[in-house]
Amino acid sequence: MLLPEFDFHEPTTVSKVCEIMGRLREKARPLAGGTDLVVNMKKKLIRPENVVSLAKIDDLKGIVLKNGILTIGACVTAAELAESDAVVKTFDALAEGARVLGSPLVRNLATIAGNVVSARPAADLPPPLMACGARAVLVKASGERSVDLNHFFSGPGKTVMDSSEILTKIFIEVPQGRYGSSYIKLGVRQTLEISLVNVAAFISLDGPGGSIGKVRIVLGSVGPTPIRAKSAEEVLRGQLPSDALLARAAEAASADAQPIDDFRGSAEYRRDMVGVLTRRALTAALDRATSR
Amino acid sequence: MKRLIRLNVNDKDYEIAVKPNQTLADVIRDEIGLTGTKKGCEVGECGTCTVILDGKPVNSCLVLAVQADGRNILTIEGLETDQGLHPIQQSFVEKGAVQCGFCTSGMILSAKSLLDRNPDADETEIRSAISGNLCRCTGYQKIVEAIASVKKEASPA
Numbered sequence: 119m120l121l122p123e124f125d126f127h128e129p130t131t132v133s134k135v136c137e138i139m140g141r142l143r144e145k146a147r148p149l150a151g152g153t154d155l156v157v158n159m160k161k162k163l164i165r166p167e168n169v170v171s172l173a174k175i176d177d178l179k180g181i182v183l184k185n186g187i188l189t190i191g192a193c194v195t196a197a198e199l200a201e202s203d204a205v206v207k208t209f210d211a212l213a214e215g216a217r218v219l220g221s222p223l224v225r226n227l228a229t230i231a232g233n234v235v236s237a238r239p240a241a242d243l244p245p246p247l248m249a250c251g252a253r254a255v256l257v258k259a260s261g262e263r264s265v266d267l268n269h270f271f272s273g274p275g276k277t278v279m280d281s282s283e284i285l286t287k288i289f290i291e292v293p294q295g296r297y298g299s300s301y302i303k304l305g306v307r308q309t310l311e312i313s314l315v316n317v318a319a320f321i322s323l324d325g326p327g328g329s330i331g332k333v334r335i336v337l338g339s340v341g342p343t344p345i346r347a348k349s350a351e352e353v354l355r356g357q358l359p360s361d362a363l364l365a366r367a368a369e370a371a372s373a374d375a376q377p378i379d380d381f382r383g384s385a386e387y388r389r390d391m392v393g394v395l396t397r398r399a400l401t402a403a404l405d406r407a408t409s410r
Numbered sequence: 411m412k413r414l415i416r417l418n419v420n421d422k423d424y425e426i427a428v429k430p431n432q433t434l435a436d437v438i439r440d441e442i443g444l445t446g447t448k449k450g451c452e453v454g455e456c457g458t459c460t461v462i463l464d465g466k467p468v469n470s471c472l473v474l475a476v477q478a479d480g481r482n483i484l485t486i487e488g489l490e491t492d493q494g495l496h497p498i499q500q501s502f503v504e505k506g507a508v509q510c511g512f513c514t515s516g517m518i519l520s521a522k523s524l525l526d527r528n529p530d531a532d533e534t535e536i537r538s539a540i541s542g543n544l545c546r547c548t549g550y551q552k553i554v555e556a557i558a559s560v561k562k563e564a565s566p567a
Contacts, residue, residue, distance in 0.1 A: 119452040126413070126430035126476055149474070156433075156472045157453045169430065173477055197466070221542025222520065223457055226466040227473070309541035310455055 119160045127170045132177055132257060135170060135284055140259040142168050143281040149173075150193050151227040153220065154236045178231075178286060181205060189289045192231035196220065196243075199230060208292050210406055211246035211299035211318050218242055221309045231285045234267070237277050240339040244271065245318035246301040248336045248344055252290045256283045264289075268334075271343035293332070297322035298406025300399040304391055306382075313339040314383045315391045317371070319399035321354070323407045330354045335367075335396060340375040340388050347371040350396060359404055368397035415479040419444065420488030428475040435459040435470040437478075438485060446486035446515045450544075457543030460516035461485050467523040469542075486515035489522070497560050498522055507556035509547035516543045521557045533558060 127146070129135045139146055146168035149155055158164045172178055178193040183204035190199070199205050199216035206213045219242040220228055233243040234254065244267065253264045256279055267288075270277055279285070299320040305311030316338035322331040333354045335347040350371035357363050377388035412427040419442060426441050438447045438461065447470060448458035454469040461470045462484040489496035495503070498518050508514050517540055524531050524539035531539065536557045537550070545553060 121431035121433065123429070123431050125411075126474070128476070149477075152472045152474065152477070153454055153469075156474070160453060169474075171474075171477060220454075221457070222539055223460055223467055223469045223542040224454055224472075226463075226468045308538075 121156070121159050122162065122165045124159075124166055125168045127168060128174050129170065130174045132175060132284070132286055133259075135172065135175065136257055136259040136282070138168075138170050139284060140282045142170075146170050148284050150229040150232045151195065153224050153228040154232055172231075172284070183208065183292070186292045186294075187289055188292055189287055190230055192284070192286050192288075193229050196225040196228045196230070196233070197222075199243075200225065209246065209250045209290060209299050211249055211301040211320065211403075212243070212290075214301040215242040215246040215303075215318070218303050218308075218311075224310070230288060234270070234288070235277060235279065235285055237271050237273075237275050237343070239274050239342055239344065240313040240316070241344075242301075242303060242313070242316065242338075244344045245316055245336040245338040246299065247288065247290070248346070249301075249318035249320040249334045250290050250299055251320070251334065252288050254285050255287045255289070257286045258283045262286075268346065273342050293322055295322065296326070296328075296407045296410050297332070298403040298408075298410060300402035300406065302395045302399045302402075304395060312382065315339050315375075315377075315388050315395055317392065317395040317399045319396070319403045321400065321403045321407050323359075323404075326408075329356055329358050331356075335371055335400070337371065337375050337392055337396075340377040340392055342376075345374065345376065347374040347392075347396065349374055354400075364397050364400050364404075367400060368393040371396040413476055413479075415476055417442075417475075417478055418482045420483070420485060426475075430474065430476050432475045433471050434461070434463075434473040434475050434478045434483070437475040438470060438483070444485050444487050448512055448515060450512065455544070456513075457516040457520065457540075458513055460519045460543060462519055462523060465523075467520050484519070486518060489518065496522070498525070498557065501556040501560045502553070505552050505556035505559060507548065507552040513543055513545040513547075517545065517553055521560075525557070525560060531557075 147166040178191045196216040196219040301318040303316040318336045320334045338344045350367040353367045372393040375392040377385040450456035450458035454472045459471040
């Protein structure tokens with residue numbers, strides 16, 4: 119399977135990348151892990167004239183937990199996320215998403231930025247990132263902006279980014295007090311699987327044995343983008359946690375989903391599974407919030 | 411336009427002119443001539459092209475050769491020493507874990523990567539470590555047994 123020909127660029131600074139992307143725009147694609155871009159180029163789904171490697175830019179690497187903010191460089195791999203102490207002790211959901219992405223071989227290549235900007239509706243990192251309140255930093259020659267990932271995806275493969283921007287890092291404010299998060303993926307096999315349904319949940323509690331403060335539930339693979347289960351969140355907000363409450367939230371999440379029938383599963387099955395997974399994800403997030 | 415890259419493959423240095431659209435798998439097979447690295451699906455799903463890149467197993471069909479410039483690569487040919495087969499290779503032979511052999515290079519490299527990190531890996535960890543490597547012959551059982559039996563014997567070279 120041959121790759122089409124292209125010019126290869128390997129800048130060593132973010133400002134150089136921005137200069138190249140600003141000049142070439144749609145004619146260039148940034149290359150991080152390559153597990154999406156190289157495959158799509160081999161399949162001739164895209165044929166960029168220029169490929170701009172991000173691998174030699176040190177500013178795009180590393181995970182830092184400092185001053186209550188977890189910052190993850192664009193080129194951090196799924197394997198690095200899964201094994202990072204900083205990630206594991208702050209956002210379980212993100213570590214759980216990273217652990218089930220692709221295969222062990224793919225996880226050593228695939229990056230957080232790639233999994234986000236490719237904007238696949240079933241991707242494993244966007245739901246946990248959205249649930250945990252992550253923001254992406256987008257940079258171009260004329261300046262930078264930060265975007266809440268809850269307002270980042272606009273359709274399958276589509277985001278709010280313009281063609282001259284690159285995603286340089288993702289950051290998440292680490293909440294004070296009791297909170298927990300969880301991500302659950304449902305597929306028919308363990309590895310190299312595209313989710314039938316996935317659910318990420320984040321919950322904070324107002325003190326020990328207190329009521330639910332912040333809550334975010336994100337449903338993946340049941341809409342054109344990962345979607346927030348807003349009515350399920352509404353059911354939970356301000357309430358004292360109980361099994362009956364979680365059951366009502368799960369039911370509301372099922373109604374929030376917009377699944378379709380395809381060869382992986384029927385819409386009806388997916389809607390049912392949204393309920394099951396939501397309940398399990400909420401239970402795990404609550405347990406973690408309680409024991410934190 | 412071709413670019414000159416340096417690769418260290420199995421402790422040997424190479425300087426090779428490659429085109430940007432050549433993958434690492436292509437260069438290892440066609441330019442260096444090490445055909446133990448296989449090409450199956452070529453889209454990162456089968457694991458037959460597994461090599462260890464700077465200590466981590468990856469699908470070499472998804473890595474551009476130009477991206478591997480200056481890096482260390484271990485292929486299946488790098489495991490055997492003057493003392494003979496690597497213990498994992500020996501175990502695959504003894505346990506009958508090789509049938510057609512097409513997945514074997516990748517299986518052994520994924521197994522090596524696991525056992526280097528975790529010599530006492532249990533069955534679940536073994537199955538997880540080789541989950542990106544597909545075998546269509548054995549049903550995996552003998553492969554898992556071969557990897558599990560290595561750790562009980564002498565430590566890997």
